[in-house]
Amino acid sequence: MAKIYSENSFEKTKNLKPKKETIEFLLNYSKAYKVVEGKHEKYDMLLN
Amino acid sequence: MQRELITDAILVSNYIQGQESALETLVIRHKQRIYSFIYSKVYDKDIAEDIFQDTFIKVIRTLKRGAYNEEGKFLPWVMRIAHNLVIDFFRKSNRMPKFDNAGEFSIFSVLSDNTLNAEKSMIKDQVEHDVRRLVDELPEDQKEVLMMRIYQDMSFKEISERTGVSINTALGRMRYALINLRKIIEKHNIVLTN
Numbered sequence: 001m002a003k004i005y006s007e008n009s010f011e012k013t014k015n016l017k018p019k020k021e022t023i024e025f026l027l028n029y030s031k032a033y034k035v036v037e038g039k040h041e042k043y044d045m046l047l048n
Numbered sequence: 049m050q051r052e053l054i055t056d057a058i059l060v061s062n063y064i065q066g067q068e069s070a071l072e073t074l075v076i077r078h079k080q081r082i083y084s085f086i087y088s089k090v091y092d093k094d095i096a097e098d099i100f101q102d103t104f105i106k107v108i109r110t111l112k113r114g115a116y117n118e119e120g121k122f123l124p125w126v127m128r129i130a131h132n133l134v135i136d137f138f139r140k141s142n143r144m145p146k147f148d149n150a151g152e153f154s155i156f157s158v159l160s161d162n163t164l165n166a167e168k169s170m171i172k173d174q175v176e177h178d179v180r181r182l183v184d185e186l187p188e189d190q191k192e193v194l195m196m197r198i199y200q201d202m203s204f205k206e207i208s209e210r211t212g213v214s215i216n217t218a219l220g221r222m223r224y225a226l227i228n229l230r231k232i233i234e235k236h237n238i239v240l241t242n
Contacts (some may be wrong), residue, residue, distance in 0.1 A: 016093075018083045018100045023075055026104045030071050035112045042113055 056122035064111055075104065078123055082130055089134045099137060103130045106237065132239040135171065139239075175240050182232055183225075190225035193218050 034045045056074065063070035082103065087096040106129050110116050116125075183191055192211060196202040204222075208215045233240065 015080065016084050016087050016096075017080050018097055022097055022101050023079065026075060026101065026108070027068070027072055029105060030108045030112075031068055033108055033112060035114075044109070044113075 060111065060116065060122055064114065064116070071108070074122065078126065081123070082126060085127060086130050086134060090137065095137065099130065099133045102133050106133075132237075136239045178238065178240060182229055182238075185232060186225055186228055190221045190228065193221040194225040197222055 029046075032046050034047055036043045036045055054073070056077075059070040059074050063074070079100075083096060083100050086099045086103070087093065090096050090099065103126060107126055183194060186194065193207055196207045196210065197204070202210070204215050204218050207218045211218065213221075232238070
């Protein structure tokens with residue numbers, strides 16, 4: 001019991017990183033994502 | 049030669065002006081901190097990955113739509129988005145356990161405690177604060193009725209007498225107050241939950 005509740009969970013998690021694929025997806029998403037301004041509204045577009 | 053660190057504010061500004069590489073710098077600079085924060089709440093790498101991705105999708109969309117207005121506070125803003133998405137995740141899955149994957153069974157992971165712990169209490173305070181700020185955005189007549197009904201617990205008859213309008217008008221103002229609150233919440237993707 002003592003072992004479970006005395007573990008410092010932040011220490012265990014602070015050096016984690018997302019996958020390279022996730023970063024690549026986000027950068028590609030950003031390049032493909034465009035906002036087009038209409039007369040009254042803004043429209044989202046994903047250009048692949 | 050000393051390398052100059054480009055501030056987040058400048059990178060955000062460059063990105064908004066179309067420099068895609070600025071986003072890469074921002075993501076690389078803050079990925080560890082944001083991902084670790086998310087993981088420390090959900091304790092699941094796949095879920096943390098999804099929430100991290102959703103966080104930056106929101107960041108990208110907000111910046112490109114020109115809706116970002118927190119100059120110089122990029123990281124706290126992103127952390128707030130991540131925090132809201134974590135809360136949203138728990139709200140959807142209707143659970144708040146904490147597993148450490150140590151392979152040992154903990155009775156506390158299946159027992160629920162209905163009293164507010166420090167974290168829940170902080171979230172509750174934050175939600176109430178956010179709601180009050182949203183209420184302040186309402187037109188004065190709607191705000192007045194909502195404050196009397198919700199915060200002062202007055203009946204619609206009492207509200208009608210106090211404000212000098214009919215009960216139906218008071219009911220209508222309350223209805224529109226709630227509709228407008230929902231609109232503001234949806235428009236800004238605000239997550240209000242405890």
